C-alpha cells in the first residue's frame with residue numbers, strides 16, 4: 028500500500044490533454060496560477076499555497092488566513108489573502124500590507140498590484156522600492172490587471188466601475204464602465220483589443236477597447252466568480268457561483284461549452300495550462316480539477332468525490348450536523364486531517380489551547396491558559412470566540428441554543444477521541 032502511495036506521489040503532471048486532479052488542500056481552492064515552466068500554484072482557504080510539479084506539492088506556509096490569489100512573476104511567486112498581506116516566495120516574506128482582505132493580484136515585470144477590500148489598490152515595485160496606493164475608490168476592489176507593457180492598470184470592484192490607472196503617476200485616467208452591480212473578475216486581451224468582465228448579477232460582458240461596443244454572454248446564473256483566457260486567446264472560460272463553466276470561442280464569439288462542473292458550490296478559480304491543452308478549476312471541493320479542453324463537458328464533475336462529512340444532513344444526528352455546518356470547513360477530526368484553516372480537533376479534550384504542534388496559532392490563543400473541555404468549548408460558542416478569546420483567529424460565531432451546543436460537544440467527544 029505504502030509503495031503505491033509513493034509511486035503515485037512521484038508521478039509527474041500529465042504533459043497534455045489528460046484529465047487529472049491535484050489533491051492535498053484542506054479547503055476550497057480560491058486561486059490558480061500557471062508558470063511558463065509548467066508549475067501550477069493553488070491558493071486555498073486552508074491558509075496555504077500548493078506548488079505542484081507532480082502529485083505531491085511543496086506547501087508554502089505563512090499566511091495567517093485564507094489565501095485568495097497567487098501569481099508567478101519571473102522566479103518569484105506572490106500570494107495574498109484574508110490576512111491583508113502580500114507575500115513573496117520562496118520565503119514568504121511580507122512585501123505588502125493592506126487594511127482589508129486582498130482578493131486580487133496582478134504582476135508586471137516591474138510591479139505587483141493588489142486589489143483590496145479596503146478600497147485601495149497597492150502597486151508594489153518588485154525591486155522593493157516604495158509602494159504606491161491608488162484610491163481609495165470608496166468600496167472594495169476585487170480585480171486588477173496590467174496592460175502588456177505594464178504602463179496601465181485596469182481595476183474593478185464592488186462599485187461596478189471599471190477604471191484605468193496610469194502606473195507611473197498613480198492617477199485614474201479613464202472609467203470604461205459603470206456597471207450597476209459589483210464586478211468580480213477581469214480578463215484583458217490587449218492584442219485583440221478587448222477586456223472581459225464578470226459581475227455579481229451574472230453578467231459576462233466583453234468590451235471592445237477600440238470601437239467601444241460590447242458583447243454579452245450573460246446567462247441566468249450568478250455571480251460570475253472566475254474568468255480565464257487560453258494562451259492562444261481563442262477561448263474565454265467563465266466560472267460561476269452555481270458551479271458551471273462556460274467556454275466562449277473568442278474568434279467566432281459563440282458559446283462552445285457550458286456544463287455543470289461541480290455537484291455543489293461555486294467555481295472560484297480557473298486557469299488554462301501553459302500549453303492551452305487543459306483547463307484547471309478550483310471550488311468548494313478540496314481538489315483542483317483539470318480537464319482536457321477538447322473533451323471538457325464529457326468529463327467527471329469536480330465534486331464527484333464528496334468529502335465524507337457531506338452526508339445528507341437529515342441523516343445526521345444534531346451534533347454531527349452542527350459540526351458539518353459550522354465547523355467542518357475549517358477543522359478536521361482525525362490526527363492526519365491537517366491543512367484546514369483551523370487546527371485538527373483530534374484529541375482536543377484535555378488539550379491546553381494553542382498547543383497542537385505544527386499549527387500556526389495566533390499569539391492570543393497560544394498565550395491563553397484555557398484547557399479545552401465541555402465547559403470551555405460550551406463557553407466559546409455561548410459567548411462567541413470574539414468575546415471568549417478576543418484577538419484569536421477564530422471567526423465570530425455563536426451557537427445560541429444550549430441543546431445545539433450540548434449535542435455538538437457530545438459529537439466532538441466521540442469524533443475526536445482515539446479510535447482504538
Ligand code: HEC
Nearest residue numbers: 353354357368369370380381382388389392419420421422
Ligand atoms: C472559518 C474557520 C473556522 C470555523 C468555521 C471554526 N473554527 Fe475553530 N478555529 C479556527 C481557527 C483559525 C483556530 C485557531 C485560532 C487561533 O489560532 O487563534 C480555531 C481554533 C479552535 C479551537 C481551539 C483549538 C486549539 O488547539 O486550541 C477549538 C476548540 C475550535 N476552534 C472549535 C471549533 C468548533 C467546535 C467550531 C464549530 C462550531 C469551529 N471551531 C469553527 C477556525 C475556525
